[in-house]
Amino acid sequence: MALATAARSCVSFIRRARKAIGLFAASAVLAACQVSAPGQSTTVGGAGVRGEGPTKVALLVPLGSARATDGTVARSLENAARLAAADLGSDTVTITVYPTQGTAAGAQSAAQQAIAAGAQVILGPLYADNAAAAGIAAAQSQVPILSFSNNTSIAGGNVWVLGNTFENTAARLLRFAAAQGRNRVLVTHNNQATGQLAAQAIGKAAQGTGAQITGNVAYELSQAGITAAVPQIAAQARSTSSNAVFLTGNTAGDLPVMAQLLSEQGIGGEDFRYLGLTRWDIPAEALQLPGLQGGYFTLPDPGPLNQFRARYQSAYSSTPHPLAGLAYDGMAAIGAITRRGDTVGRRSLTNGSGFAGTGGVFRLRGDGTIQRGLAVAQIVNRSVQVVSPAPNRFGAGS
Numbered sequence: 001m002a003l004a005t006a007a008r009s010c011v012s013f014i015r016r017a018r019k020a021i022g023l024f025a026a027s028a029v030l031a032a033c034q035v036s037a038p039g040q041s042t043t044v045g046g047a048g049v050r051g052e053g054p055t056k057v058a059l060l061v062p063l064g065s066a067r068a069t070d071g072t073v074a075r076s077l078e079n080a081a082r083l084a085a086a087d088l089g090s091d092t093v094t095i096t097v098y099p100t101q102g103t104a105a106g107a108q109s110a111a112q113q114a115i116a117a118g119a120q121v122i123l124g125p126l127y128a129d130n131a132a133a134a135g136i137a138a139a140q141s142q143v144p145i146l147s148f149s150n151n152t153s154i155a156g157g158n159v160w161v162l163g164n165t166f167e168n169t170a171a172r173l174l175r176f177a178a179a180q181g182r183n184r185v186l187v188t189h190n191n192q193a194t195g196q197l198a199a200q201a202i203g204k205a206a207q208g209t210g211a212q213i214t215g216n217v218a219y220e221l222s223q224a225g226i227t228a229a230v231p232q233i234a235a236q237a238r239s240t241s242s243n244a245v246f247l248t249g250n251t252a253g254d255l256p257v258m259a260q261l262l263s264e265q266g267i268g269g270e271d272f273r274y275l276g277l278t279r280w281d282i283p284a285e286a287l288q289l290p291g292l293q294g295g296y297f298t299l300p301d302p303g304p305l306n307q308f309r310a311r312y313q314s315a316y317s318s319t320p321h322p323l324a325g326l327a328y329d330g331m332a333a334i335g336a337i338t339r340r341g342d343t344v345g346r347r348s349l350t351n352g353s354g355f356a357g358t359g360g361v362f363r364l365r366g367d368g369t370i371q372r373g374l375a376v377a378q379i380v381n382r383s384v385q386v387v388s389p390a391p392n393r394f395g396a397g398s
Contacts, residue, residue: 045135045138045139045142045144045157045158045346046142046143046144046145046157046158046159046160046345046346046349047142047144047345047346047347048120048142048143048144048343048344048345048346048347048348049120049121049141049142049143049343049345050343051118051120051343053091054090054091054092054093054094054338055092055093055094055120055121055334055335055337055338055344056093056094056096056117056118056119056120056121057081057085057093057094057095057096057119057120057121057122057123057331057334058096058098058110058111058114058115058117058119058121058122058123059077059078059081059095059096059097059098059123059124059327060098060100060107060110060111060114060122060123060124060125060126060130060134061073061074061077061078061097061098061099061100061124061125061126062074062099062100062101062102062125062126062127062130063097063099063100063101064099064100064101064102064106065100065101065102065103066101066102067102070102070126072321073126073321073323074099074126076320076321076323076324076327077124077126077148077321077323077324077326077327078097078327079312079315079316079320079324080308080312080320080324080325080326080327080328080331081095081123081327081328081330081331082095083311083312083315083328084327084328084331084332084335085331085335087332087335088331088332088335088338088339092335092338092339093331093334093335093338095331096114096117096119098110098111098113098114100124100125100126100130102126102127102130103130104127104129104130104132104133105133106130107125107127107130107131107133107134107137108133108134108136108137109137110125110134111133111134111137111138111145112137114143115137115138115141115143119143120143120343120344121143121144121145121146121334121344122134122138122143122144122145122146123146123327123330123331123334124145124146124147124148124327125147125148126147126148126149126323127149128147128149128151128153128154129154130147131145131147131148131149131154131159131161132154132159134147134159135154135157135158135159138158139157139158142158142345143158144158144160144344144345144346144349145158145159145160146160146162146330146333146334146349147159147160147161147162148162148163148323148326148327148330149161149162149163150162150163150164150165150166151163151197152165152166152167152201152368152369153197154368155367155368155369156367156368157368159368160349160364160368160369160370161368161369161370162326162329162330162370163323163326163370164300164359164370164372164374165201165369165370166197166198166201166202166205166277167201167204167205167369168205168369168370168371168372168374169277169298169374170201170202170205170206170246170277171205171206171209172298172374172376173246173275173276173277173296173297173298173376174202174205174206174209174210174211174275175209175210175211176296176376176387176388177211177244177273177275177296178209178210178211179210180273181243182211182243182244182273182275183210183211183212183243183244184211184212184214184240184241184242184243184244185202185206185211185212185213185214185242185243185244185245185246185275186213186214186215186216186217186233186236186237186240186242186244186245186246186272187199187202187203187213187215187216187217187245187246187248188216188217188218188219188229188233188245188246188247188248188249188258189216189217189218189219189248190218190219190220190221190225190248190249190254191218191219191220191221191225192221195218195221195248196218198248198277199216199218199248202246202248202277203216211244214236214240214241214242215236215240215242217229217232217233217236219233219254219258221253221254223257226254226257226258226261227261230258230261230262230265231265233245233262233265233267234262234265234266234267237267237272242272243271243272243273244272244273244274244275245262245267245268245272245273245274245275246274246275246276246277247259247274247275247276247277247295248277248278249278250278251278251279251280251282251283251286255276255278255280255286255292256286256289256291259274259289259291259292259295260289260290260291262291263290263291268291268294268295269293269294270294273294273295273296274291274292274294274295274296275295275296275297276292276295276296276297276298277297278297279297279298279299280292280295280297280377280379281297281299281377281384287379287382287383287384288382292379293379293380293381293382294378294379294380295378295379296376296377296378296387297376297377297379298374298375298376298377299374299375299376299377299384299386299390300325300358300359300360300372300374300375300390301359301360301361301373301374301375301389301390301392302375302386303360304356304357304358304359304360305325305358305359305360307358308320308325308328308358312324325357325358325359328357328358329355329357329358329359329362332355332356332357333349333355333357333364336355337349346366349364350363350364350365350366351363352394353393353394354371354393354394357372359372359374359390360372360373360374360375360390360391360392361373361390361391361392361393361394363394371394373390373391373392373394374390375388375389375390376388
């Protein structure tokens with residue numbers, strides 16, 4: 001009876017995924033971050049602005065946005081930032097909130113206002129094009145920007161991304177998979193901008209992991225497109241002697257259909273281990289999908305993440321938005337630097353030891369990207385099993 005119920009749940013989930021593909025856009029988390037953005041100057045910036053007393057933080061959030069969901073995200077980001085500030089103590093940081101309306105023009109104006117008011121660091125904004133615009137506005141000020149984006153195309157100069165990146169996830173998975181003997185990896189991705197970025201990120205991340213990318217197969221982001229591409233993916237997986245397949249799709253759209261159709265072609269399981277670029281445990285019913293059984297994906301360190309969620313729930317009587325932890329992490333880094341009596345800027349932000357965050361350890365790179373310590377999980381008997389814990393610190397060679 002339980003198996004029948006699970007089967008019906010899987011069929012229902014896949015049917016909803018098929019429908020979602022027709023209208024597919026990235027999930028809320030990725031939609032918030034993976035947005036095409038204007039090119040940005042590579043001039044080294046964000047050296048920092050010295051000041052007396054608490055570090056003045058400008059928090060840029062999408063209040064006033066025309067998007068219905070942005071208000072909820074904005075409030076959650078602000079709540080998390082204030083929770084971190086309270087943990088640091090009243091003499092460490094001050095926060096001033098600046099609405100961006102969720103637009104590049106709004107973010108640029110907010111950054112200009114913040115700098116004029118004496119801000120020493122900007123936390124936010126949310127969208128990649130917003131962050132790029134804020135970075136340009138702050139370029140001559142030496143004020144660093146810790147954006148909530150995970151789009152590395154806008155990283156660099158005076159802008160850093162706090163969101164977990166495709167490159168970071170791919171590198172962690174490829175290194176782990178190669179250590180398990182899954183060192184020949186075929187990449188599948190949709191032909192839209194996000195899919196192309198994902199494929200490029202995986203190719204870049206593979207260097208030094210011990211894994212070899214055996215090829216890339218793109219597909220149209222529709223049920224018909226996936227159906228047409230599956231025989232090609234299966235043939236290429238076999239002809240290249242691949243032993244792993246990187247699935248870049250999301251549980252909200254193409255992943256359930258792709259995993260099902262590939263498994264029906266005999267691609268998956270022990271012979272072709274699946275690697276996932278996105279979270280496979282959200283929603284929880286995705287764990288029931290037969291095609292994903294045995295596959296690997298990454299998770300933030302569950303210990304600090306659960307602690308953050310519990311403290312947020314206690315403080316605000318609500319559940320934090322999935323992006324809220326980024327605001328807490330940014331404030332934690334700013335606070336750690338301030339407590340050392342240092343200026344928040346390029347040198348202090350890119351300290352190789354990194355910082356402790358809501359999802360575990362993280363550190364900021366000189367190129368504006370981020371490295372986050374991630375756990376590797378496997379779906380075993382329709383449940384999540386951590387097979388490689390997240391590191392609790394960064395080693396000299398990591």
